Amino acid sequence: MEEKISGEIVFESRKEKGWTVWALSGSMNVNTSTKTEEAGKKILASTEKLAIDLAGLKYLSSAGLRVFMRFGKQAKKEGKNCVLVSAKGIVADVLKESKIDMVIPVKKSMEELD
Amino acid sequence: MSIARQIFFLMLLTVLVCFTAFEAVSFFGLYGAQSYALESGEKMGTSTADFAEKAADEQARKRFLLLAEEKARHIDAEMERLKEDTNLLAKEMTNILTHREFYLPRRLPVGGEVPITSGEPYIFFLSSLRESGRISEIFPEIEIASNAADILSLWVEGYDNGHQMTCFYASENGYIISVDLMPKGTEYVEFYEEWFSPDFDPRERVWYKEIKATGKSVFTKIFVGVEGYPAISCVAPYYDENGFAGMAGISNNIVSLYRQIEKSGLGQDKRTNFILNRDGEVILSSENEGIFAASDKNFDLRNSTEKKLAEEATHMTQELSDVVLVSVDGKEYYLAYAPIPSVGWSFGTLIDKETVVQPAREVREHLLSQTENFSASLQEFFRGILLRTAVLLLVIVAALFFVSRKVSSRFVQPILALSNGVKEIAGGNLDKKLYIHTGDEIGHLANCFNVMTDDLKKYMENLSRVTAERERVEAELSIAAGIQSGMLPKEFPNNGAFDIYATMQPARNVGGDFYDFYSLDENHLAVTIADVSGKGVGAAIFMSRSMTILKNFAAMIQNHDDVAEVLARANNQLCQGNEEDMFVTVFMGVLDTRTGEFVYSNGGHNPPILRHGETGIAEYLPLADSCVLGMIEDIPFLNRRLTLKPGDMIFLYTDGVTEAMNKEQELFGEKNLREVLSNAPQQVTAEEILTVVTAAVKTHADGAEQSDDITMLGLKYCNWR
Numbered sequence: 001m002e003e004k005i006s007g008e009i010v011f012e013s014r015k016e017k018g019w020t021v022w023a024l025s026g027s028m029n030v031n032t033s034t035k036t037e038e039a040g041k042k043i044l045a046s047t048e049k050l051a052i053d054l055a056g057l058k059y060l061s062s063a064g065l066r067v068f069m070r071f072g073k074q075a076k077k078e079g080k081n082c083v084l085v086s087a088k089g090i091v092a093d094v095l096k097e098s099k100i101d102m103v104i105p106v107k108k109s110m111e112e113l114d
Numbered sequence: 115m116s117i118a119r120q121i122f123f124l125m126l127l128t129v130l131v132c133f134t135a136f137e138a139v140s141f142f143g144l145y146g147a148q149s150y151a152l153e154s155g156e157k158m159g160t161s162t163a164d165f166a167e168k169a170a171d172e173q174a175r176k177r178f179l180l181l182a183e184e185k186a187r188h189i190d191a192e193m194e195r196l197k198e199d200t201n202l203l204a205k206e207m208t209n210i211l212t213h214r215e216f217y218l219p220r221r222l223p224v225g226g227e228v229p230i231t232s233g234e235p236y237i238f239f240l241s242s243l244r245e246s247g248r249i250s251e252i253f254p255e256i257e258i259a260s261n262a263a264d265i266l267s268l269w270v271e272g273y274d275n276g277h278q279m280t281c282f283y284a285s286e287n288g289y290i291i292s293v294d295l296m297p298k299g300t301e302y303v304e305f306y307e308e309w310f311s312p313d314f315d316p317r318e319r320v321w322y323k324e325i326k327a328t329g330k331s332v333f334t335k336i337f338v339g340v341e342g343y344p345a346i347s348c349v350a351p352y353y354d355e356n357g358f359a360g361m362a363g364i365s366n367n368i369v370s371l372y373r374q375i376e377k378s379g380l381g382q383d384k385r386t387n388f389i390l391n392r393d394g395e396v397i398l399s400s401e402n403e404g405i406f407a408a409s410d411k412n413f414d415l416r417n418s419t420e421k422k423l424a425e426e427a428t429h430m431t432q433e434l435s436d437v438v439l440v441s442v443d444g445k446e447y448y449l450a451y452a453p454i455p456s457v458g459w460s461f462g463t464l465i466d467k468e469t470v471v472q473p474a475r476e477v478r479e480h481l482l483s484q485t486e487n488f489s490a491s492l493q494e495f496f497r498g499i500l501l502r503t504a505v506l507l508l509v510i511v512a513a514l515f516f517v518s519r520k521v522s523s524r525f526v527q528p529i530l531a532l533s534n535g536v537k538e539i540a541g542g543n544l545d546k547k548l549y550i551h552t553g554d555e556i557g558h559l560a561n562c563f564n565v566m567t568d569d570l571k572k573y574m575e576n577l578s579r580v581t582a583e584r585e586r587v588e589a590e591l592s593i594a595a596g597i598q599s600g601m602l603p604k605e606f607p608n609n610g611a612f613d614i615y616a617t618m619q620p621a622r623n624v625g626g627d628f629y630d631f632y633s634l635d636e637n638h639l640a641v642t643i644a645d646v647s648g649k650g651v652g653a654a655i656f657m658s659r660s661m662t663i664l665k666n667f668a669a670m671i672q673n674h675d676d677v678a679e680v681l682a683r684a685n686n687q688l689c690q691g692n693e694e695d696m697f698v699t700v701f702m703g704v705l706d707t708r709t710g711e712f713v714y715s716n717g718g719h720n721p722p723i724l725r726h727g728e729t730g731i732a733e734y735l736p737l738a739d740s741c742v743l744g745m746i747e748d749i750p751f752l753n754r755r756l757t758l759k760p761g762d763m764i765f766l767y768t769d770g771v772t773e774a775m776n777k778e779q780e781l782f783g784e785k786n787l788r789e790v791l792s793n794a795p796q797q798v799t800a801e802e803i804l805t806v807v808t809a810a811v812k813t814h815a816d817g818a819e820q821s822d823d824i825t826m827l828g829l830k831y832c833n834w835r
Contacts (some may be wrong), residue, residue, distance in 0.1 A: 027779075029821065030649050059773065059781075061822060062626065062699065066647035069745050070695045090773070090781065098699060098718035099741035102749060 008032065010056075011039055019081075019113060020047035025056030028064030037067045044071060048080050051113060055086035060094045068095075072104025083107050121522035129514050137507065141500070148496045152489050159485025163478035170474030175437040175448065178465060182450035183435060186461035189389060189398075190454040192375050193333070196348050196364060197456065200331050203269065204350035204362035207262045207283050211255070211354035219257030222291065226310065230303040232296035233270055235263030238305070241312045243288030252287045255354075259283065259291060266293040269364075277374060278343060278367035283352070284316040285360035297367075306342065316361070325351045326358050333457055336368060336397055336410045343367045344410050346397055368408045372398045386447075386464040389454065390415060390430045397459065405442070406464065426451065430460035439467065528556040536563060544571040591651060595620065598654050601661060602628060606801070611707040612639060615800035616827035617808070619770075619820065626653035626698075627768045627825035628661050637708050638674045640665075643766040643827050644700040645719065647742075656688075656696040660743065663687045664702065677702050677715040678751035681743060685717065685751070688744035697744035701766055703829075710758040710831050715751045718742030720769055720784075725791050725803070727761015727830075732791035734784070735764075758831035763803060765791055766829070770822035774811045777818045782811055800828030 009026040022043050028036055044050050052068070054060075068084060075082030083105040087095050095106050107113060210217055223230060225238035237260060243249060249256075266281045270293050273279060282292035294303045308314050316322055321334045331350035338344050347365035351358055366374070375398070388399035388406045394414040401407045405418060415427035423440045426449055433453035440449045448470050451462040528550045535548040544567050550560035599618070606615050616629040626646030634640050642664055646657045667683045668674075681700060688698065701722055703714035714722075716737045725732040738752035758764070767787070774782040790810040794803055804826050811824065 033648075058779075061773070062645050062647040062697075062769070063649070065742070066695060066697060069697065069742075073695060073745075094769075096739070097720065097737070099739050100718075102741045103745050 019049045019051040023053035027059040029061040030063040033063040060091045125518040163481040167474040167478040174470040178450040179437040183452040186452035194456040200348040200350040204352040207352040217261045220260040226305040238290045240288040277370045280365045613830040618825040627823035629827045645768045646698045660698045675713040678753045681751040685743040689747040697742040723765040725763040763830040766827040768825040770824035
């Protein structure tokens with residue numbers, strides 16, 4: 001039942017342009033998604049405008065995708081703004097293929113935010 | 115070494131070090147005090163001895179000088195008295211000769227003609243008078259002057275028997291009236307031949323001429339008269355109506371005179387006493403021989419070869435007083451001297467230096483002896499202290515040894531109990547309790563062990579329960595995996611119209627991927643590949659649900675080429691009650707086995723690859739943007755169509771293929787996948803292509819553990835008809 005961790009994930013948060021920017025770095029897979037979801041719930045509860053910065057994210061599995069979708073649904077339910085920004089490479093491909101922007105807005109950069 | 119022994123030695127060592135340090139400090143303090151006391155005592159003793167010696171010496175010298183001064187005063191008084199006596203004699207004769215009318219003629223026995231006894235007055239005619247024939251001429255004067263004989267007799271009576279002296283009148287006219295005291299054993303006055311010699315004439319004496327000239331009394335130097343003994347005289351002039359008529363004199367044997375002085379108050383002692391006249395000559399002395407003896411040699415002490423003595427003799431003639439150290443014949447003496455003013459002499463007294471120094475030396479030796487006694491007592495005292503300290507140290511060490519053993523044993527007892535208890539616990543007896551109530555860290559440790567034992571017991575019970583539960587879950591998961599695996603079609607038909615093959619390698623026992631294929635009718639084959647978010651039982655349940663829903667809707671829809679509708683209905687169905695926000699990416703296609711038309715729709719899944727049978731070129735299928743299933747209801751899906759040529763192959767896969775990682779965390783990638791498919795043999799079967807891809811992925815992973823389900827499905831269109 002052991003599963004090797006394929007990568008770790010690191011969180012950093014900052015304020016920018018009135019948004020709480022939550023930067024994720026590393027790999028978001030089945031092993032790290034639970035931790036990411038728990039941390040994200042707290043930060044989402046503490047702000048009205050959350051931008052999840054994915055510039056440092058190298059891998060996004062379906063489990064991670066589910067987490068972002070849940071954030072989008074939760075924000076919509078609470079009337080908050082929650083967006084994904086700066087995704088690159090395979091992460092951006094996954095987001096695009098999954099059409100997650102139908103659940104949570106996806107922006108190419110912070111400049112696109114209001 | 116056991117803890118008890120270590121504690122024992124530590125305690126012993128600590129106390130010994132402290133005690134030794136204390137003892138060392140005490141010892142050095144004591145030693146320092148001893149040294150200081152000894153040194154100070156010795157210094158004090160030496161200093162006191164020196165001071166006492168010096169003080170005694172000073173006192174002796176002062177006393178000695180006082181003695182000399184006192185004796186000088188006494189001698190001065192004696193000489194003064196002698197001079198006054200002489201003057202009285204002279205005055206008496208002057209009185210007789212100037213008042214002859216008051217005296218009757220008197221005749222005295224003539225010395226040399228009749229025997230004269232000691233103390234008997236007599237008259238003596240000088241040779242010159244006899245020979246001149248003038249005796250009868252001056253006889254009246256002689257008879258009158260002879261009246262002075264009584265006063266002479268009276269005068270000598272005051273002297274002791276044995277005192278050798280002469281009281282006399284020596285007339286200018288050549289006669290002598292005299293009374294002689296002879297030494298013991300001599301009854302008569304001896305008239306020596308010299309008396310009758312023309313050379314014997316007192317008038318020729320220096321001092322006679324001096325008093326005649328000055329009119330003052332004088333003391334003569336020592337001279338040896340016709341009597342044959344060394345004598346010193348005091349002489350004074352007397353007068354008649356015509357002026358100077360002669361001299362009165364008292365002449366003393368110097369020995370007799372000295373004894374007279376001693377007797378009258380100078381006192382007898384063992385010292386050398388002497389009287390020096392103005393010429394530096396010893397005129398009276400307690401000594402009969404040597405340089406301090408009085409003699410007619412008239413030796414001037416100032417010319418002595420003893421330099422210091424000669425120097426001090428000079429001081430004596432200068433009428434000074436002092437106490438000095440002089441050397442005589444190699445021996446040291448203290449010389450104290452003081453002036454005799456009446457005669458211009460100086461009294462000197464010599465005392466052996468040793469005699470003076472001896473008392474001071476005795477004082478010094480006594481003090482040094484006392485100091486040594488004090489030092490010895492002090493050293494004995496310190497030795498006693500050291501001995502007692504050593505004995506005390508031994509007693510303390512012994513006591514310490516005993517106490518340390520007791521204390522260390524008592525201290526270690528709980529540790530031993532703890533150790534034994536822990537051994538028992540380690541042996542598996544988790545019901546063992548440690549009852550150590552020392553109230554210290556050991557007691558606390560024992561409590562901690564008890565708590566740990568309880569926790570361990572609970573943990574082990576819990577672990578057993580969890581293990582059992584886990585084993586149960588594992589078993590259930592295994593069963594679920596088996597069921598899930600069983601849901602996937604394992605029979606791959608090869609009817610000539612198509613060649614299909616699929617594999618699913620779960621990363622965990624129960625994965626979220628699935629594939630499916632089934633015939634909708636005799637001419638339509640539906641193929642599906644999907645990836646449920648997450649893993650585990652939840653994902654498996656959602657997978658089975660998705661698989662069933664998709665299959666149901668695919669079967670329900672009459673228009674088999676409306677795959678998008680199948681996805682739309684399935685999406686809405688999956689959104690129902692999806693509290694956990696599970697979703698699934700789905701690619702579904704329907705192949706018309708007659709025409710090769712392939713209608714497909716995508717729900718957020720990876721784009722499949724079309725491998726052209728003629729060229730072997732692989733390319734990704736264009737996909738319409740569409741969302742994953744299960745998240746949002748009522749979203750549209752689009753159908754896309756393509757027509758497969760015989761030999762063309764649709765390759766479906768999940769992200770476990772393209773995102774397979776090696777140890778360097780590098781993805782296998784879509785480009786790599788496409789190249790692998792392109793490079794495969796041209797007439798490859800569906801199973802073979804999956805084998806090739808599986809091998810390529812495995813090669814890429816290079817032993818890295820599989821992190822996601824790897825699911826592939828190959829559909830090759832054949833259309834043999």
